[in-house]
Amino acid sequence: MSPVDVDAAPATFRPTSDLSQETLDYFGGDDLRARVFFDKYALRDPRGRVLETVPPQMWRRIAREIASVEPTAAKQAEWEEKFYWLLEDFRFIPGGRIMHGAGNPKRVTLLNCFPAGTPVLTKRGFLPIQHVLPGDEVLTHRNRFKLVTHVMERETEEPLVELAVFYLGDQSIRCTPNHRFYAYDPSGSTRWVRADELTKGHYVKVDRITETIPLAELDLLDYLDGGGLEEDGSVYTAMPYVGGNGAVGVKETRRVKRRVALDEQFGRWLGFFVAEGGVTDNSVYFTLSKDEPHLAREIAGLTQSVFGLDASIQERADQPRHWMRVYVHSRVLVRFLRMFFDGRTESHEKQVPQWFLRMPQSIQKAFVGAVFAGDGVISEKSVGLFLANPGLIRQIYTILFRLNVVASVRWEGMLRYTKHRGMWINVGTQPYADAIKAWIRGDFAVESTLVEVDKNYFYKVLDGDLFIKVKQVTYAAAEIQTVYDLAVEDDHSFTVCWLGAHNCYVIPVRDDSIESIFDWMREAARTYSLGGGVGTDLSVLRPRGAPVNNAARSSTGSVSFMELFSLTTGTIGQSGRRGALMITIADSHPDVLDFVKVKRNLTKVRYANISVRVSDEFMRAVESDREFPLGFANEHAEVSRMIRARDLWSELIKGARDYAEPGLIFWDQIKYWSTSEYNGMGVITTNPCSEIPLEPYGNCCLGNVNMACFVSDPFGAQPRVDWERLEPALRAATRFLDNVLDYNADKHPLPAQKAASLKSRRIGVGFTGLGDMLIKLGLKYDTDEAVGFVDQLFERIKNVVYDESVNLACEKGVFPAYDADKHLAGRFVATLQPPVLERIRRHGLRNVALLTVPPVGSGAALAGVTSGIEPIFDRAYVRRSESLSQETFKVYHPLVREYMARFEVEREEDLPLFFVTAHQIKPEMRVKMQAAIQKHIDHSISSTVNLPRDATLEDVERVYLLAWKLGAKGITVYRESSREGILITEEQAAAQSAPATPVVEERRAATPRPRPKVTAGRTERVETPRGRIYVVVNEDEWGVCEVFVHSLDVEAEGVGRLASLALRGGIDPREVIEQLWRVQSKEVAFDRSSSGTVVRVTTIAQAVALALGRALYGEDFRPDKEFPRADVLPAPVNHVRQQTLKFAPNAGVASGSEPIPEVGIARPTNGEAAGNSDHSARMEFIGICPDCGAQLVHENGCAHCPSCGYSKC
Incomplete structure (x- = not known):
């Protein structure tokens, strides 16, 4: 069966996220590589069924698709085989979107939705999703209520997934296949999982109300609709009447306590009324069996304690089965109950007010105990409750979850004595049944705790949360219907049938908008929705304080829009699509200081990378310690002022060391060496990881040659670069990426992106595995010998790739915007060897620019090699066990493992010196290596210089200055723990697990200063x-x-x-x-x-x-x-x-x-808000992998996870 032959897939093949043994065997048991392939790149059909289990199937799919743009069938067949050879054994790793998208049937919908009628838990109770309104508060997966900002609806014809879980009986949930639920998966991690990827091995989270409202009492006057009178703390009503002989009198009702305490006694009385009570116009009554006189006496006593009313107990022998009743004659109490229950006091329609679901747990225990005492079915090992009142059953079930009771619920038909269909609650697990029995007895001090019990595999308890096992995932018949979704602030989730479901995100359009800014948002959102990333520059926006032509008087500045841009990115990027954003600003913009500091508040601009475009003029001003002009001018505003260059420089250095933001882009270097500064192709900013400077609407087309694959006789007596295979690979990679431009031409989100792509035919032949290549050659990364070798290596690579672009120009034509004179006048082209230059003069080029070094991330993890041009990050990593034990164990870098096995090396300490890691390399040597490669790259390089935890501001400054002087186009510095949690080596993990020595007063609690006697x-x-x-x-x-x-x-x-x-x-x-x-x-x-x-x-x-x-x-x-x-x-x-x-x-x-004053929290300085302090930085959690929860590693200019292969880029 073809890997893309969806229709031919077996009908019994179900959606799954279980890693297949075939996949694991292909990677030799390397779980990380297998998981990256299976989770991120293996093709799935529109219903989530896995169609590729091993990489050769993926390579064949990609090769066939990218070769399909060749003009003839013969050419297509020829290049399919050549591309397959290129991809085989990961010699070439296309960009992630190419690997995932080539030949992938379209399976993305705009909204992830539920059909009408789906119950959503709100503060107003369970509401059908179509009745939820903006402004409602819904329960989220964080067990708290959050505001609904938007309700969306659309029509669909797609088959809906029907999800059934244990304990919810036949309460199946229908939703579109791509709607996600928060689930515990078979690998042992908790994450959001698409409905069509859920299996019987998953457990879905149950959302529980944890909020408690501080309501201490009820005032019965509030429930009498203005008709009550008060006297001595009691309420009553009075009605005039006409007696005999026309005498006029006033008839008063019995006094009832005005203020009713909301305590366990009230909860108990309310539970009995819900189970056994009713009302007439004049009385409240409770119907009990003659076998329950103790309950009758308890109800009578509670009525006196709670309301101050006497009750009478009447036996009714004439009634079937010998019932008895407790009567409370009080019109005031009747009026209170009718108002309390919103006029619904019949047994099949009673529901407690929704605020009661958030009352203190002791009151709810009393309520639950009374309900089960009145209507429950009690046995030795279980308790059950049947009510012909589904709404009330849902409320009680919700309360049970809040009280940490695991129960099941199911529909039941009409029983012998009911006129309405009912529902059962059953508590069959001993610890929970025992807790309810204690509450029935009136022992409300007994607590129920969520625990797993032997031989019960239907639920799990993780970190205090309940996860229920998936019972079945099926598909409903396709039909045209309206489906709905909610946008929820902060938590972006809501509760459907007690289960946590993800929402879609919406950024509401506010007033006072600026057309160009919101056009950008629209176009960026569309780009993200189809998997693209975006770069933008703020320098065209007027600075803060500049005049504007609207009611605001002055502009809020360019920086004020960064959060809006960031939220646009996060909105799309966190809905299962990959949003990525780079925001840049010129060093001369008046808002540049605000820009540099904006991400020191770690809640701001979370979904964007930011960099300052630094000029040579600014760098020279820093060197000479002189002033530097800031300015902005257009037809609407003009702002200018001078600052000391080193003041801005100091903030840049501080940001890099303490916050890892912003990055520096040496913009004059980029413009100086750019090959596209003509015919409207001049670059204005970069892509999200800064390795590709781009023109307006320009886009990236990236793939990486795996340098580790091209070494002959590795570790031998005479290792060398295998040019016999490397040169054909470089040429095939160039053609491959050029074909991608045509293959993708009609898939661009925006017409302007398609036009820019085909106008310049910009591609990026990138590289990965260089660190592994040097090790195989016996070269130590941080030596002058290695730097010199890499310089010569990339000199030759550059000429091979450019020569192949000439070949493509001869075969297929030059890029449409090509101008021979202007292109040949470029400084980079002048560095090519004379034969290649001569061929360009004669035939032109197919592509305006061709070379780069992007962050490879997941692709490098998939291939099992070092990322980009980085050295080995560490010889071994610490990974978590995928079992519930979450134990850690050591995983060696694949090449380290290979060497130790081949040469029988037992200890890391005995490895040769050329196994040098990123933390052992002097920063200056990393900069020299990047600069040597940059000479031969027409675009830029995404790479990271890792610094130790104790690196000083001066250390960072030396790196930046050296990078500028050596001609780097950009540089990223990452100091260990500058964002707590991103870097973690084996040694650090061991240090973290070691018992900490107490330090006296190392960090004091925040204590408010005393209030003075006089203010x-x-x-x-x-x-x-x-x-x-x-x-x-x-x-x-x-x-x-x-x-x-x-x-x-x-x-x-x-x-x-x-x-x-x-x-x-x-x-x-x-x-x-x-x-x-x-x-x-x-x-x-x-x-x-x-x-x-x-x-x-x-x-x-x-x-x-x-x-x-x-x-x-x-x-x-x-x-x-x-x-x-x-x-x-x-x-x-x-x-x-x-x-x-x-x-x-x-x-x-x-x-x-x-x-x-001496207080626990330092007073912030005037220049920064409290959120910008270093104290906030210690609370940063951005370094946690969103897929598996492990620590992220920052290398090759990007954060990625060594545990599961996730890549932020």
């Missing part, structure tokens, strides 16, 4: 959608120290208390203002300051932010006009009641010289 401040009245509030802002000798909020809304006090705690804990008031202002709602109130400035306020939190801002910046503070970003607001000044700062986006006021 001074101001009180301001602010209008909010919830009514008028009063905000008191006080300060001590250190500045603003507390905020009091007086409001009828008791939760408003919590906002003030937390703000005060943050302020006295040393948090910058600007950060407090920004965070409070972010709390928004759809309600609006308008508040006018004492100066007449009107501000839109949507929440109490925003009102507090407004009052705090006015205290600091005066009455004209307008956070609704210009978002109050902490890094834009002026620095606060102490004793602000005597001083008023002018509020402007670019205002900056130096703080006074008062001493900083």
Whole structure:
């Protein structure tokens, strides 16, 4: 069967993510390589069925597809075989999108959706997905409620997946095949898995409510709809009547406690009413069996304790089966219950208010115990509950999960005594049944804990979360139907039938938009959706403070749009597609200092790489310590100022050492050596990993020659480069990538990208495995001998590749924008050997540029070689076991393993010196190696210089200066642990696992400074959608120290208390203002300051932010006009009641010289917000692999995972 013959696949072949033994055997048991192939590159059909189990099937598919653009059948057959030879044994590794996409049947849909009727758990309860609205809060996979921002719908004809799991009975979930669920997979990891890739070996996460609301009591007056009277803490109603002889009187109802405590007694009484209760117009009653007098007495006692009402117990011998009833005669209680249950008090329709699902667990235990006591089926080993009320059963089932009880639920037909279809809950696992029995007895101190039990394979407990085993995955018949999806803020997930499902992401379009910026977003999103990456430069945008022609008065600046661009990338990139973004800015742009610092707040711009385009003029200004001009000018705005070059340089160095951002691109070097600076092909920025400078709408076409494959007699007496095979491989690779341009021509997301691609025919023949090649040749990477050898090697490679482009020009024609005179005037072309130059003069070139060194990442892991031009990162890695034990074990780099086996070397220490690793190489030698290769690369190089943990600012500065002086086009420096968790070698892992020696007071807890006895401040009245509030802002000798909020809304006090705690804990008031202002709602109130400035306020939190801002910046503070970003607001000044700062986006006021109080969190400096501090950097988690949870490694200019092969690039 052909690897792409989808229809011929066996009908019984099911979607799976289980690694096949055939795949593992092909890679000689190397689980990492096998997993990278199987998970990332093996072809699957539209339903997720694996069609390729070994690489030769993939090589044949790719070879056939890329050869298909040849003009004749004979040529296609010829080049299919030549390309297969090229790909075989990983001699050539195409870019990941080529490996995955060539010949891949289209299987991407725009939305991952559920059909109408699918129940979604919201704060309003379970709602059909089509009834969920923007503004609803839904339970997410993090067991918390988050806001729905958008609801999407579309029509589809595709067959839907039907997912069934154990414990949910016949509650199957239908969804589009690509919708993802959070699952534990057979390899032992937890991750998001497509529905059509789920198997019976998967366990899907159950979402549970963990939030508890602080509701202490109910006021019965609130439930009497204005008709209640109060006296001595009780409520009653009174109704006039006319008696005999026309006498008028007033009939009063029985008194009921006005305030009902929400405690275990109330929960117990409510449970009995749900199970056994009903109402008439005048009474509340409970129907019990004559065998349950103890329950009757308990209900009567609870009624007196909870409501202050007496109850009567009446036996009814005339009733079948001898029932008894408990009566409570109280119209007030009847009215309360009807309002409490929203008018639905019949047995088949009762449901508790949705807020009850978030009540304290002790109250819910009392409730559950009473329900099971009243309607449960109790046996020695299990407990069960049947109710002809599916809505209530779902609520109780949700509560059981919250109480850590594992239960099953199933539909049941109408039983003998019911008129409505019912549902069963069954608790058949002993520890959970015992807990419910304790609650039935009234022992609410008993806790249920999620534990795995012997011989129960239907669920797993991982880190306190419950995962339920998949029972079956099938397909429903195809039909035209409407399907829906939700966009959820922050967690990007929601709960469907108690299971955690991923959502699609949407970036809402806000007002005050700029057409070109939002055009960029639209085009970038489309590019990401089809697997592309994007680079953009911000230098064309006006800087912060420049005038604008709209209501904002001044621009927020180019940096303010970075988060928007980043979110666009993350939105697409995290939905199963690969979004990648590079943002650059010129060193002369007035916003460059803001740009350099933006990612020091580790919550900002998370989905983009950033680099500064550095000029030779700037570098010379740094060397001579002189001023450097910043400027921006267009027809709308002009801004200019001078800065000390070394001030910007110091921030660049600090960013590189402490945050690994931004990178440096030596832009004058790129422009100087560029081969495309004519006919509209001039480069303006780079691709996301910076190895390809690009023109507008230019794109990358990349593949990598595996240099490790081309060594004769490796480790022998006379090892040498196998040019007899390397040169044909270089020529075939050049043709292969040129064919990809034609194969992909109609697959570009944007017409402009297609036009740019075919106009220049830019390709990137790249290289990987150089570190392994040098080892096989016996050359130590960090020696002058190795650098000299590599210089000569790439000199020859350059000429071979360019010569092949001439051959293609002769056969197929030059690239459309080719201009012989202009191209031959380029400085790079002039470095070619005279015979090649002469051939170019006569025949031209097929491609405007041809060579690069990209990050190879997963491709190198697949081939089992070093990445790009990097040395071995480490001789051995620490990997986690895929079993539940998660034990670690040592995995050798493949070439190290091969050498040790061949020469019977038992210890790493006995390896030859040429097995040098990245951490053992002096940074200067890494720079020299990159510079030697760069001379022969017409594009650029993505590579990383790894520095030790104790590297200083001066060490980083030396690397940067040396790279510039040696002619590198860019450089990436990575200091170990500059982002905690990215680099981990075997030695570090051992150090991390060793017991730590306690260090006294190495890091103190954050302790707020004491409140002084006397403070001074101001009180301001602010209008909010919830009514008028009063905000008191006080300060001590250190500045603003507390905020009091007086409001009828008791939760408003919590906002003030937390703000005060943050302020006295040393948090910058600007950060407090920004965070409070972010709390928004759809309600609006308008508040006018004492100066007449009107501000839109949507929440109490925003009102507090407004009052705090006015205290600091005066009455004209307008956070609704210009978002109050902490890094834009002026620095606060102490004793602000005597001083008023002018509020402007670019205002900056130096703080006074008062001493900083001793608090647990250091007070941030004026130049940076609190989020930019080194303290924040220690909390960074970006170095964790999103696929397997292992530590990422940063090499070849990109983060990738040595454990599973994931690559960020």
